[in-house]
Amino acid sequence: MPLDCSQPEGYKAKMIEQLRPSTREEREKWIQQADYNLFNLHGDQVYIDLLTDSGTGAMSxxxxxxxxxxxxxxxxxxxxxxxxxxxxxxxxxxxxxxxxxxxxxxxxxxxxxxxxxxxxxxxxxxxxxxxxxxxxxxxxxxxxxxxxxxxxxxxxxxxxxxxxxxxxxxxxxxxxxxxxxxxxxxxxxxxxxxxxxxxxxxxxxxxxxxxxxxxxxxxxxxxxxxxxxxxxxxxxxxxxxxxxxxxxxxxxxxxxxxxxxxxxxxxxxxxxxxxxxxxxxxxxxxxxxxxxxxxxxxxxxxxxxxxxxxVTQQKYLDDRISQVYRFGKMLIDANIPVQQPIGGHAIVIDASAFLPHVSQEEYVAQTLAVELYVEAGIRGAEMGALLSGRDPITGNNRPVATEFLRLAIPRRTYTNDQLAFVANALRRIHDRRLTITRGLYIVHEDVNLGHLTIQMIRAEEKTVAV
Ligand SMILES: Cc1ncc(COP(=O)(O)O)c(C=O)c1O
Structure with a gap:
């Protein structure tokens, strides 16, 4: 049954936190300084933070x-x-x-x-x-x-x-x-x-x-x-x-x-x-x-x-799930390849389908995450080869079913307008997706949960260095 998305957010703000806009040039510099690892960015270098819905919600x-x-x-x-x-x-x-x-x-x-x-x-x-x-x-x-x-x-x-x-x-x-x-x-x-x-x-x-x-x-x-x-x-x-x-x-x-x-x-x-x-x-x-x-x-x-x-109140959950659904629907309408049906806390984008010219070996979901950050200061999380880690014996990427970019929606935190801004940024990247052909290369990774501290460079830089 389609969700009723005609209702606005089911809360009002009593305290606000100012968001800090940035320029594309600043973001290019920051993401390079962060070794193309979005976990390394400072909070105020991020405009809309969809890295995780964990501990990022607003309390009542x-x-x-x-x-x-x-x-x-x-x-x-x-x-x-x-x-x-x-x-x-x-x-x-x-x-x-x-x-x-x-x-x-x-x-x-x-x-x-x-x-x-x-x-x-x-x-x-x-x-x-x-x-x-x-x-x-x-x-x-x-x-x-x-x-x-x-x-x-x-x-x-x-x-x-x-x-x-x-x-x-x-x-x-x-x-x-x-x-x-x-x-x-x-x-x-x-x-x-x-x-x-x-x-x-x-x-x-x-x-x-x-x-x-x-x-x-x-x-x-x-x-x-x-x-x-x-x-x-x-x-x-x-x-x-x-x-x-x-x-x-x-x-x-x-x-x-x-x-x-x-x-x-x-x-x-x-x-x-x-x-x-x-x-x-x-x-x-x-x-x-x-x-x-x-x-x-x-x-x-x-x-x-x-x-x-x-969290078990009906109205809270209706609002929560319909906000996520509404955001997902904007992406589906823009032909962006997302996991369907839309889930409860996040939208996941199939990055291999979104960026068909970037090879999986060059970490296509992380490439899309970096692209979205540089485009509009939006932080998402890679859920593909980086997250799965390397085989400790061969050092090769572990096989993964998908290269997902997850945009997790913090609870009671962002407005529908802010999520529409994210959808627009994705639309712009989608329009020029065929021009994106190169991804990223790992220069350092720890063994357990290595994606959290990973260091990467752009794949072109590696080619130049070789
Ligand atoms: C399904 C699931 N299990 C466990 C955890 C770990 O929880 P925490 O980050 O509080 O350590 C998470 C966090 O994202 C999760 O989504």
Whole structure:
């Protein structure tokens, strides 16, 4: 059903932050100084920042007020108990431990459960999840459905787990699969949702193999909205009821609160399995903080609890998803190749289709990201060969299904006009796309999550140097 995009933004500004315009010459200089790595840019060198929707959203006045109520007791903070009550109510888990952000929960879980024999299947693991699995010398296996990365393939739940492939993995590596991780929505395929039916069937399979299911929950509320909108039988359910039902099909959760927690920092691990909880908590006590703060302040936890409440409000989600949809529709109308259906938190552009003359070896998605930055000061994130990293043995690019440029939309932050400005910049590049023929070349990269600190030059400069 087409979304109603006739409504304006569902919030008004109480505090503003001035954006700093820049010239093309300045941006050319800055991106070169940043080694063509957009993570190296300074915030004020970016006009519209769509690098990530993580921790970049605007908190509500209720959340700012909640900060003042934060209880900074080191142990047993009342703010922790507010967060715990909200998590129990929403997800149905009784044991919870906060962490400073999502990857800290991934780290603790990986430390607790994995060794070099372990195999962890999922729909498509997010890069930090994969990095933590591989850091333990374990193997991450993606079980995406057929067509998940084909942008024109229309499927209401493109984030679903391929259950046949999952069963094969469980059978082949029987005894070595300590958990399955399902990421909702699936970030790597562009915020594509997972259906309730898929979660339920997955749980049945997992039970047969006696393997716990962990939901990587960064965008759980957006996923619930898609179930309500698209899955037969859920149209009249509230978002909270759908969330509760989703988590009936899981043994535990990790979450980066910086997305659907509507906070700038925070995360947690939760489960009803005491044994699992104790194993994970051990690493959180070692690396993060005491079990009732996990390195967060009381005020962080207080705002997180309020955020979890706000994010499940129907009006909030209607506004959120229709803003992303409206932006995506502008790009589709301009014949820009984007992942469809439009996902929950981001638009992803198929950079190989957008820039057909740039070879994948020259990092076409990063090339488009740099082009968009130079064109209009807009920062997006590469999700292709750079992000996937190099094979540690051969040094070659790992094979990737797609070269995506992701434009993530921070929550309650930018207006529809600002997103129209982004769409116009992309249109201008698209009009001259055939003149862009060369990409980028890596001059330095670290091993784990290397894309974050990578250094590159323009491919022409390498040719000149040779
Ligand atoms: C699906 C998913 N999992 C985990 C993470 C990691 O969370 P954090 O950045 O809070 O460490 C992210 C962050 O973008 C994510 O999108």
């Amino acid at each position: 006045h209720y959340q700012w007020a909640a900060l003042m109520r934060g209880d900074e007791a080191y142990a047993g903070s009342t703010s922790f108990h507010h967060l715990k009550e909200k998590v129990q109510e929403l997800f149905g888990f009784s044991y919870i431990v906060p962490v400073h952000q999502g990857r800290a929960a991934e780290h603790a879980l990986a430390q607790a459960l994995l060794n070099e024999e372990s195999v962890v299947p999922g729909n498509t693991h997010f890069n930090t999840t994969r990095a933590h699995i591989e850091y333990r010398q374990a193997t991450a296996i993606d079980c995406a459905i057929e067509g998940a990365f084909q942008i024109e393939y229309q499927h209401p739940f493109k984030g679903n787990v391929n259950l046949l492939k999952l069963e094969e993995v469980l059978q082949s590596y029987s005894g070595n699969v300590p958990m399955i991780i399902v990421t909702i929505t699936c970030n790597m395929s562009g915020g594509q949702p997972v259906s309730m039916h898929n979660l339920r069937q997955l749980r049945e399979i997992a039970k047969r193999f006696n393997v716990p299911v962990i939901i990587n929950s960064a965008r759980f509320a957006e996923n619930a909205w898609f179930i309500q909108e698209r899955e037969p039988g859920y149209g009249s359910w509230t978002i909270s009821d759908i969330v509760r039902e989703m988590y009936h099909n899981a043994d535990g959760m990790i979450i980066s609160g910086k997305k659907d927690g509507l906070v700038n920092v925070g995360g947690l691990f939760a489960t009803n399995n005491r044994d699992l909880f104790n194993k994970v908590r051990k690493y959180i006590l070692l690396c993060e903080g005491y079990q009732t703060n996990g390195g967060l302040t009381g005020r962080d936890m207080e705002a997180f609890a309020v955020g979890l409440n706000e």
